[in-house]
Structures are given as structure tokens and as C-alpha cells.
Amino acid sequence: MTGADSLVRTLVKGGVTVSFANPGTSEMHYVAALDRVQGMRCVLGLFEGSCSGAADGYYRMTGTPAATLLHLGPGLANACANLHNAKKAGSGIVNIVGEHATYHIKFDTPLTADIEGIAKPFSHWVKTSPTSKTVAKDGAQAIQAARVSPGQIATLILPADTAWGAAQDIAETPAAPAPAKPSADAVTAAAKALTTGEPGMLLLGGRALRERTLELAGKIAAKTGCRIQGAGSNARLERGAGRVQISRVPFVVEQATAVLQGTRQMVLCGAREPAAFFAYPGKPSMLTPEGCTVTKLAGVEDDCEAAIEALAAELGALNVPAAGIAAPKRPDKPTGKFTLDGLGMALGATLPENAIVVDESITTGRGFFPFSAGAPPHDWLNNMGGSIGFGTPVAIGAAVACPDRKVICMVGDGSAMYTIQSLWTMARENLDVCVLIFSNRSYQILYSQLADVGAPNPGPRAIDMLTLDRPTLDFVKLAKGMGVEGAQTHDLEGLTKQLQWAMSQKGPYLIEVVM
Numbered sequence: 083m084t085g086a087d088s089l090v091r092t093l094v095k096g097g098v099t100v101s102f103a104n105p106g107t108s109e110m111h112y113v114a115a116l117d118r119v120q121g122m123r124c125v126l127g128l129f130e131g132s133c134s135g136a137a138d139g140y141y142r143m144t145g146t147p148a149a150t151l152l153h154l155g156p157g158l159a160n161a162c163a164n165l166h167n168a169k170k171a172g173s174g175i176v177n178i179v180g181e182h183a184t185y186h187i188k189f190d191t192p193l194t195a196d197i198e199g200i201a202k203p204f205s206h207w208v209k210t211s212p213t214s215k216t217v218a219k220d221g222a223q224a225i226q227a228a229r230v231s232p233g234q235i236a237t238l239i240l241p242a243d244t245a246w247g248a249a250q251d252i253a254e255t256p257a258a259p260a261p262a263k264p265s266a267d268a269v270t271a272a273a274k275a276l277t278t279g280e281p282g283m284l285l286l287g288g289r290a291l292r293e294r295t296l297e298l299a300g301k302i303a304a305k306t307g308c309r310i311q312g313a314g315s316n317a318r319l320e321r322g323a324g325r326v327q328i329s330r331v332p333f334v335v336e337q338a339t340a341v342l343q344g345t346r347q348m349v350l351c352g353a354r355e356p357a358a359f360f361a362y363p364g365k366p367s368m369l370t371p372e373g374c375t376v377t378k379l380a381g382v383e384d385d386c387e388a389a390i391e392a393l394a395a396e397l398g399a400l401n402v403p404a405a406g407i408a409a410p411k412r413p414d415k416p417t418g419k420f421t422l423d424g425l426g427m428a429l430g431a432t433l434p435e436n437a438i439v440v441d442e443s444i445t446t447g448r449g450f451f452p453f454s455a456g457a458p459p460h461d462w463l464n465n466m467g468g469s470i471g472f473g474t475p476v477a478i479g480a481a482v483a484c485p486d487r488k489v490i491c492m493v494g495d496g497s498a499m500y501t502i503q504s505l506w507t508m509a510r511e512n513l514d515v516c517v518l519i520f521s522n523r524s525y526q527i528l529y530s531q532l533a534d535v536g537a538p539n540p541g542p543r544a545i546d547m548l549t550l551d552r553p554t555l556d557f558v559k560l561a562k563g564m565g566v567e568g569a570q571t572h573d574l575e576g577l578t579k580q581l582q583w584a585m586s587q588k589g590p591y592l593i594e595v596v597m
């Protein structure tokens with residue numbers, strides 16, 4: 083057995099059964115081992131950011147890490163932006179990076195780079211495996227590290243001779259430590275905060291946004307009168323009819339402070355104290371109202387469900403019916419010219435049961451939530467790391483993880499171009515993804531950002547950095563060139579028809595919304 087064989091077998095035995103790969107020479111033994119070992123699904127990405135983003139989406143939907151396979155320092159560097167997003171989302175990934183054979187590194191040949199140096203800021207755990215005899219054990223440790231709550235990036239660097247040299251055996255993956263239960267003190271403090279009689283808010287993030295935890299939060303809200311609020315962006319929010327309805331802290335500072343205004347007692351569960359995305363001259367960085375007391379019940383790494391359950395028990399709320407449950411309700415099918423609300427309605431009117439919405443709609447979709455609050459139950463995935471190019475890769479991972487569920491991937495045209503190759507992987511794997519491109523032919527968000535940072539009235543050169551209209555991008559043709567069928571739509575009626583058709587079909591499809 084080679085080191086590569088021992089590693090692949092260790093991965094499969096440890097529950098890592100999908101690998102999102104873009105290999106090169108140094109990973110050839112690992113690639114060859116994939117054919118000799120049963121149980122590993124291998125998905126080729128044509129850019130490493132597709133692979134790391136796909137592993138992120140896979141973890142969000144399964145709670146189990148996938149592996150990547152990346153080619154030395156440059157391959158890892160290409161993957162880093164989406165590794166960053168995955169790290170912020172608390173997604174576990176076994177991030178495997180090939181390296182030159184140990185004895186070859188000193189010759190400083192073209193692909194030689196400081197792989198550990200590149201990996202460290204984007205990883206929680208980094209190890210270069212020293213020999214083919216230890217590579218299985220190192221792989222098992224990487225799986226364990228990736229599984230540490232809420233999920234971690236574990237980067238395992240594999241010199242080529244660790245793959246082709248002889249191995250001893252496969253390794254057992256040790257169990258990851260269970261997430262911490264809340265301390266009695268934290269529960270008492272949170273209960274006290276929500277029963278002072280002052281306006282209270284339970285701010286939820288991470289695993290606290292799953293159906294059961296939301297229901298418990300709804301019971302607490304019913305019992306204490308506190309508001310429940312979701313964080314600004316979330317790895318996975320379970321929403322729709324029959325679930326406790328939740329909104330997110332808005333991106334725009336003035337809107338966020340308006341939502342939080344009046345809160346005197348804020349209890350955090352799986353969320354951090356809300357902060358503005360960026361600093362803007364004259365605007366606050368922290369969004370919590372002045373004089374508001376903040377109490378941490380549980381961090382994102384803790385057992386949020388146990389924490390909310392303990393809080394509900396402490397408050398005597400367990401048998402109270404939950405407040406804020408969304409009734410089944412869909413908007414009417416919209417007609418006429420595109421408006422942002424109309425787009426939200428089209429989505430709300432057509433979202434199928436159990437859909438997974440990957441949201442990289444940037445400015446277009448900020449107000450979509452109310453229109454789908456009463457749609458059939460679905461999951462909503464946001465970018466947590468702010469690095470655009472997250473949407474289509476995460477959709478790949480979600481679709482691989484949940485082949486029986488429709489994935490709807492909403493992307494701004496600017497964001498779509500960062501990782502457009504993901505369409506090819508969707509076609510090759512026949513993934514059930516409907517990609518909605520919002521073609522406003524600009525980096526729309528940056529117009530408001532110019533003004534917000536105190537640089538209004540942009541000149542033609544500045545405007546040129548924000549527009550995508552010269553030449554215009556034709557996403558239907560781009561998709562076709564990568565094996566994905568699609569169509570343009572020019573009004574809401576056309577969009578709704580396209581969406582209905584796409585929802586009734588299996589497989590990848592792209593709709594370009596020409597705004």
C-alpha cells in the first residue's frame with residue numbers, strides 16, 4: 083500500500099467521501115489511488131476557488147467535511163478566497179495540498195512556494211506530512227481538526243514522496259470534541275437579561291438558525307416579549323412556512339441601527355455583537371445601541387441548541403407555543419418591468435419545497451426575505467466572508483450534498499464572473515442547480531459605497547471601475563459554452579415562467595435577468 087492509498091482509505095473510513103479536486107503532477111499518486119479505493123466521489127473543479135467553495139457548501143448542508151485536492155502553493159492561493167469564506171462560515175474542510183517530494187524542495191524549482199505560509203491565515207490547523215508512513219495518521223488528524231465545532235479548515239500538505247512511498251496502515255479518525263454546553267451561569271445571566279422588563283433581543287447565528295432552535299427561540303420570545311433577530315449573514319438559515327420567521331441585520335449602517343434601536347438587553351447565541359461591514363467616516367463601527375447590555379449565552383462554536391433549550395427551560399418557556407411562526411403564503415406571480423420587490427416576488431412565488439437558496443445577489447436581493455417567508459420550507463445560505471465569487475461554488479457543494487433538493491443560486495453579474503467555471507462542473511456532474519444571474523451590468527454596490535466612504539460625485543474614470551457594460555457579458559452564451567442551457571429574461575412575467583420551468587426540471591439551468 084502506498085501513502086496515497088493509505089490516505090484515501092483513511093479519508094473514506096473517517097467519513098470524508100467527496101473530494102473537490104484540481105490536481106497537478108505532485109498529486110498524481112493521490113489521483114491514481116482514487117481508482118483503487120472504493121467510496122470516494124471525486125469532482126473536478128476548473129479553478130481552485132470552485133473546489134474550496136464547493137467544500138464549504140457541502141459542509142453547510144451535511145455537517146461533514148469534504149476534501150479538496152489542490153496543486154502546491156499557487157493552487158492553494160487560488161483557493162484561498164473561498165477558504166476564507168468557508169472559515170468565516172464555520173465550515174469544516176480537509177484541505178489537501180500537494181507539495182514537491184521532500185528532497186526536491188531545496189532546488190527551488192518553478193512551483194516551489196511557502197505552502198504553510200500561504201495556508202496558515204486561512205486554516206485552523208496546518209501540517210506537512212513528513213513521510214509515507216505517517217500520512218494516514220496525519221490525514222486522520224486533519225479530519226478530526228476539520229470536525230471541531232462549528233467546523234474548521236484543516237490543511238494537510240502532502241510532499242509527493244509521502245504519496246508514492248510505502249505506507250504502514252490506514253488510521254482511525256479520533257472523535258472531535260463535542261461542542262461545549264452552556265454553563266449554568268451563562269443561562270442564568272441570559273434569562274435575567276431577558277426578564278428585566280427592558281426591551282430585549284435574542285440575536286441568533288450559526289447553528290441557532292436551524293428549525294428546532296428557532297422554535298425554541300420563538301417560545302422564549304412568546305414568554306418574555308423579546309425580539310428574535312438573525313445576524314447579518316448566516317451560513318445556513320432554515321426558514322419558510324411553519325418555521326419561526328427571522329430577519330437579518332441589514333448591511334446598510336443606518337438600516338441596521340434602526341433595526342437594533344431601542345434594544346436594552348441583547349443576548350447572543352451563535353452570533354457576535356453586530357458590527358458594520360466596513361468603517362465609514364462619521365458612522366459607528368459597532369451597531370448595538372448605546373446603553374444596551376450584551377450578554378453572551380453561546381458562541382458559534384458552542385452547542386447552540388443546548389444553550390437555547392436550557393434558556394427556554396430556565397424561563398419556563400418549553401411548553402409555550404412559539405411566537406412568530408410563518409404562515410404558508412406565496413406572493414402573486416408578478417408581472418411588468420423588473421423591480422427589486424418584483425424579483426423577490428418571482429422567487430417567493432416559485433420556490434419549491436426543500437429548496438436550497440445560495441444568495442450572492444449583493445444589492446439585488448437584500449429585500450427578498452419577506453416575499454419568501456411563507457414559501458415552503460427551505461434553507462438560505464449567505465456569504466459570511468465577504469469575498470465575492472462564493473455563490474456558484476457553494477451551489478456545487480450544496481447540490482452534491484443534497485441531490486434530491488433543488489438549489490437556486492442567485493448571483494450578481496459581477497460576482498458571477500469570479501468563479502464562472504463552476505458552471506462547467508455543474509454540467510459535468512449534472513447538478514440540480516438553477517443559476518439566476520442578476521445582470522445590472524455594474525458593480526452596483528460600489529456606487530453607494532463611494533458616497534458612504536465620503537467620495538461622492540465619481541468622475542468617468544471612477545465610474546469605469548464600477549461598470550460592466552463595455553462590452554456586455556452574455557451569460558447565456560457563457561453558460562452554453564460550458565454545457566449549461568439557459569435563457570435571458572427581460573420582464574417579470576418571463577422570469578416567473580422561466581423559474582417555473584426550471585423548478586420542474588432536473589439539472590443545471592441558467593436564467594439571466596437583464597435588468
Ligand SMILES: Cc1ncc(C[n+]2csc(CCOP(=O)(O)OP(=O)(O)O)c2C)c(N)n1
Binds near residue numbers: 468494495497522
Ligand atoms: C474578492 C473580492 N473582490 C472584490 C470585492 C469588492 N466588491 C464587493 S461587491 C462587488 C461588486 C459586486 O457586483 P455584483 O455581483 O454585480 O452585484 P451588485 O453590486 O451589482 O449588486 C465588489 C467588486 C469583494 N468583496 N471581494
